[in-house]
Amino acid sequence: MTKKLAKSAISQKRVLDAAARIFRDFGYAGTTMRAIADEADLKAGSIYYHYKSKDELISAVLDIGIHAVIDTVQNALKALPEDASGRQRIETAIHAHLSAIIDIGDYTLATRRVFGQVPEAIRAKNMRLRNSYGSMWQDILVEAQKRGEFRADANITLARLFILGALNWTVEWFKPGGRTIDDVAREFSSVVVDGLLDKQAGEISGSAQPPSGPRVRAI
């Protein structure tokens, strides 16, 4: 166990980044080792020095994709005060999730496009990570509901599926240079939270009232 196999992390990352881009564009079967090698300025055979098979490569890409999201969101939530409201937590989580998946967009998109086509064993392993991320969200929502911030009759599980579905879809249309992540996160939170907020309990935090702009008359 005292081997000193270092294997130059930077070359490894070069191959991994290239793989993510190619997997993203051509899917699992459509991705060839030769195409990855081209993208990474290598010859096909050389990849096998870093990864021992195509499957090990896609597995690494998948894990990086979900891990980045989990870490980013977890850290953002930890930075919140203990008594943060459900709204704050959701806004924070949405913003962090969007930042993460757009930051490492190649990996996220690769994951989305390839997940259904990957060998069962690899998919199952990655699925465990995704499920643990799902429970993270479930906890936030259930907590807020228990505290009376969210409607008691809301189906939290379905709401969570709705939120994560919409979030994950973002990478398909979000293009850097257009809308900012802040804008998207704010608008998204507004749609989701103001739908979950218990109106019977009266308005709690701010940001629910339209800021300025033209007011529409009621009837």
Place this chain on the structure above:
Amino acid sequence: MTKKLAKSAISQKRVLDAAARIFRDFGYAGTTMRAIADEADLKAGSIYYHYKSKDELISAVLDIGIHAVIDTVQNALKALPEDASGRQRIETAIHAHLSAIIDIGDYTLATRRVFGQVPEAIRAKNMRLRNSYGSMWQDILVEAQKRGEFRADANITLARLFILGALNWTVEWFKPGGRTIDDVAREFSSVVVDGLLDKQAGEISGSAQPPSGPRVRAI
């Protein structure tokens, strides 16, 4: 033009259905003509009697997928009274969309999983259909906003992207036998509409108030 090339629509559909299932499971490049043939109880060469290439097959699958959704939603909307509310329209459209994509789930999933990997020309052709579907939703939302039903400060384009993203994601987790489409549609509508509804304008339609169940105290 007076040819009588009928080409037995039922065989053609058998091949198409098989193709949808295989494309769904293995992606564009991962799908082999031999696998489709197997699934359709044919030999690979025979497929070429019905479709002249793999590309023509995937193109047909993609078009069927989006067309089914467009038709179902359009018909459901047409059946509504002229003065239907925005809430009603959204609930109807969500329900119809879900019904359609789950009904032809193989095609929808195939589309989702394969879209990014298909030759550019085919994708562009199918994209036009999808864009026209997008404007349909945009119209519903903008109309409701103009009538003062939805918050004036809501970004309709973003809201639409969220809704369609979440809807399209449904096929990934929805399993027949569990939740009903009605349940999912109702909950989704509730999350979306009660988030879009202008609270300044007061409650308009019903279904916003929690029906029965335990009421949560405010603070």
Place this chain on the structure above:
DNA sequence: ACCAAAACCTAACACTAGTTAGAAAATGTC
């Protein structure tokens, strides 16, 4: 029973896939 059209099959083509063994280059250490 006959026959043409429709539907399917067989066998092969040129090509590309993942992977590997072994040689060659690059790198760093003394």
Place this chain on the structure above:
DNA sequence: GACATTTTCTAACTAGTGTTAGGTTTTGGT
């Protein structure tokens, strides 16, 4: 500068790809 280690390349093998040409069977109308 020599030498061992790390990294890359070359060239090949087998297996499987989309597609096609031409033959065989099935079908349905007369």
